[in-house]
Amino acid sequence: MSVIIRKSLLELIFSGAFMKRWNDKLRPMELVEVDKQGHKMIVAWLLFLLNSHDLDVARKRALGEAIIEGGIYDYLFRLVITDIKPPVFYRIKENPEDYKTLSKWVLDQLRPRIMPLGEEFMEGMNEYLMQPEDKGLARRILKAAHLYASYSEFKLLKSINTMDHELIEIEESFISRLESLRDLEGVSALLNEDSNVLGGFARMCGRLRFQKRWSQTPRVPETSVLGHMFIVATYSWFFSMEVGACRARRQNNFFCGLFHDLPELLTRDIISPVKGASQEIGDLIHEYENRELLRVVLTPLKDGGYTDIAARLEYLLGLEVGSEFKATVVHNGIIKEASDRQLAGEYNQDSLDPKDGPLLKVADSLAAYIEAHTALKNGISSDQLHHALYRIQQNYNKKPVIAGVQVSALLADFG
Known part of the structure; x- marks a missing residue:
């Protein structure tokens, strides 16, 4: 089947601009899914370059493709499960059968809108979602990028949520999971962003969420x-x-x-x-x-x-x-x-x-x-x-x- 891009697919990708994050916390500004995904994929690109030095050209190309496709699969998945809080989602993920049931339901919801991308894309997404514990390099890079981008958001709202009983546990979870990925080149720099140019660049890119487009024109939703x-x-x-x-x-x-x-x-x-x-x-x-x-x-x-x-x-x-x-x-x-x-x-x-x-x-x-x-x-x-x-x-x-x-x-x- 040839790939034919449709209006509905473009609108689906844009819909992440409506999707609020941390919506059970006091926020200095609205944090939305599409911004987090942008930050995540920028960091994934940095880690991709740093961790592919020793790969031959073919393997490097394959790794890059796996990271991009995995990032898009993750985003589409999150567009559907938006209302599930992370602790609940991780509990579901611990049970392989429950997670497969949820993934199958998500694919059924997405199928009408992503079918124009062809069977190969559908099969790739199905395989990706049905093997959530894959320890390959692409998955680990995406995991590290996801944790860093989410932790960056957390630090924005940390100082105004001091009364929140979950705060300490959430921060400890971010740090411990990032620490477990320190063997990836670049993760240490991200954890020490105040004293490292790479971490500083990654943090700087995250600031682009503060810059609203069409700043003199009221819009719903606003986009950064x-x-x-x-x-x-x-x-x-x-x-x-x-x-x-x-x-x-x-x-x-x-x-x-x-x-x-x-x-x-x-x-x-x-x-x-x-x-x-x-x-x-x-x-x-x-x-x-x-x-x-x-x-x-x-x-x-x-x-x-x-x-x-x-x-x-x-x-x-x-x-x-x-x-x-x-x-x-x-x-x-x-x-x-x-x-x-x-x-x-x-x-x-x-x-x-x-x-x-x-x-x-x-x-x-x-x-x-x-x-x-x-x-x-x-x-x-x-x-x-x-x-x-x-x-x-x-x-x-x-x-x-x-x-x-x-x-x-x-x-x-x-x-």
Whole structure:
């Protein structure tokens, strides 16, 4: 069965923006599932790079794919079991038969909306959920990333929940479970984030949950830059499946989506009309972003001994070619631009490390479209939201197919 991305699947992925976390605790701000997943997958990427140095290329590609797919499976699972408190869920997980029953029910709930991804995806998710105690490297990396991201949230609300009897037990559980994963390279740095550049970078990325998109436009739900990056990454993965991207290209597209708005740590979320007001303003913002990215993120990582991570971020963010939205390959060690036709043809091979900039832009635009469309559907009407929908529709009416994705037809499904 071929993969065909549908409106219902895109809306399912977006629905994590509604899903409240820690909703039995006093919170300084709303903490939502899609933000946590974004933070988790950023940390999983860091641990993936650090723990794959000694792997050959094929095994490294397989590990990257297992981490991304496992992260998406986990997210889809959590969208369905949202109301089960962690202690209750862990008790269910202790009983294999109960856990299999719950997993089968979750798959039945998801099946109508994820069937467009094909039988292979369904079988992969079924196998993943039915073997919860797999001790493989991908699972352990995802577990460590999950614990770190959840612990980061816990520390945000710890100081205002001093009266809560569960607090000490929850923190001890986070620390002991992370300690059990110290053999993974990078986990010690995460546990000592105040004195380590890697831990500092992971914590810095988590701050993107504080930055709200469309900050001058009321919306329901509000979305953060961190959650948006995860949504774009997931959309990029699905579209990569749809267009038959090779393994390296799929992974690059996912991780590029996961970091494409990283510069907004340094500039905040500057809306498109401001960036596009003139060529000079756009160039000025881009220059400032790159300078601050080098000063605050890339140089500290390099000075701290994480040159591979810094180099990979530079490639994903398209610093060599001027934009993350340009298609690139690495040919004989040199990064160069490519066309959609080349990526779909002779450049669609792992050895060239291809990355789909235009496909990423499609995913980014669709995520913005769904944010605006959902807010309007929920009764929040504003000129900015209507204008955003109109602008995106007009852009893709002029060029309905981008990077092999039938964007205009997909937008038509939203009415």
